[in-house]
Amino acid sequence: MDLKEIMNQGVQAIKDADNLERLEEVRISFLSKKGHLSLAMRQMKDLSNEEKPAFGKAVNETKEAIESVLKDRFQELKDIALNESMKKNAIDITLPGTSLKPGLQNPLILMVREMEAFFQEMGYKVVEGDELELDLYNFEKANIPKDHPAREMQDTFFIDEHNLLRTHTTAIQTRTLEEYAPQIPIKVVCPGKVYRRDDDDATHSHQFMQLEGLVVGHNITLADLKGTLSLFAKRMFGEDRVIRFRPSYFQFTEPSVEIDVTCHICNGKGCNVCKQTGWIEILGGGMVHPKVLQDAGYDDETLTGFAFGVGIERIAMLKYGIEDIRMFYTNDMRFIDQFKRFD
Ligand SMILES: [Zn+2]
Known part of the structure; x- marks a missing residue:
């Protein structure tokens, strides 16, 4: 070329x-x-x-x-x-984006808030405490001395001889009594997590939540406790609910009562939830044991008090028809999403 x-x-x-x-x-x-x-x-x-x-x-x-x-x-x-x-490789900026899923409150937290709101409206103060507690406040000052059989009923996670994971929120009450004594009135509710050595199943968990209440003052009677818890039951389960006391036994209180509420499912007629009795047990309580008041530094001759305790999971399960307590702890969003409406 x-x-x-x-x-x-x-x-x-x-x-x-x-x-x-x-x-x-x-x-x-x-x-x-x-x-x-x-x-x-x-x-x-x-x-x-x-x-x-x-x-x-x-x-x-x-x-x-x-x-x-x-x-x-x-x-x-x-x-x-x-x-x-x-x-x-073009990006279509007009396509709708993937939205982020916002976090939600666990239903137990919502339940605690609802309960706290009720008691705050009645003039109660909310007091919290540590989950790691001394034997002294968890047991001894709650009238459960060493080697007492009542300790066996609360299989305890001991850290060492003196320290444990609290088995009930009563530990917050004994600390509150000691802190306030000899002043009155005391009017507190104490919500929190508690721990017991238990095999987890649909109705048991080694970790669960309680809310306990304590009132100390002049002329406090079982009738005051009944009036208070009657209003509480109506707030939780509806205006038509009625409560009843049954005699019971707790170390912290004397006399002690179990508190039942008429079944909110069948209205007292009898169904599976209430085991055909028309009544559901929801709380325990009673008059604060004179020895507990004495130990804290109160004059048990002139002062009285009532105390009560409720399992938060139990109330939430009854109220929302939840059949397995483990649902509260496994963070399954399909479960938690159902409680959005309380945000
Ligand atoms: Zn029923």
């Missing part, structure tokens, strides 16, 4: 190259050491000395012309490739 043919064919091949790979092949075939231009240069040796400079110049001009066209075409093809890649 003479230089003119190289020029014409080279420019045509560059224009025909429709992608960067093809263009590189064209560059190699025309401009590399074994390309058409290098081959043309070999004709130099057959020329006379007079002809050589003009031929050399013509080869260079052809080379520069082809390089220039090649450079332009390279840029063109690069832009096309970039555009195609952008189109292929």
Whole structure:
């Protein structure tokens, strides 16, 4: 090929190259050491000395012309490739985004708040305490001395001889009594987590929540306790609910009572939830044991008090028809989502 043919064919091949790979092949075939231009240069040796400079110049001009066209075409093809890649990997900013799932309150927290709100409206103060507690406040000051059989009923997680995970929120009450004594009145509710060595199943958990209440003052009677818990039962389970006391026994109180409420499912007629009795046990309580008052530094001759305790999971399970206590702790969003309406 003479230089003119190289020029014409080279420019045509560059224009025909429709992608960067093809263009590189064209560059190699025309401009590399074994390309058409290098081959043309070999004709130099057959020329006379007079002809050589003009031929050399013509080869260079052809080379520069082809390089220039090649450079332009390279840029063109690069832009096309970039555009195609952008189109292929395009993000459609008009598509709706994936919304983040906001966190929700665990139903137990909502239950505690509902209970706290009720008692706060009645003038109670909310007091909290530590989950790691001394034997002294969890047992001894609650009238459960060492080696007392009542301790066996509360299988305890002991840390060492004196420290334990509290088995009931009564520990907050004994601390409150000691802190307040000899002042009156005391009117507090104490919510919190408690721990007992128990095998977990649908109705038992080694960790659960209680809310206990304590009132100390002049002329506090069982009738005050009944009036208070009657209102509480109505707030939790509806205006038509009625409560009843049954005699019971607790170390912290004397006399002690179990408190039943009429079944909110069958309205007292009898169903599976109330085991056909029409009544559901929801609370325990009684008059604060004189020894507990004495130990804390109160005059048990002139002062009395009532105390009560309720399992928060139990109330929530009854109120919302939850059949497995473990649902509260496994953070299954399908479960927790159902309580959105209380936000
Ligand atoms: Zn019932």
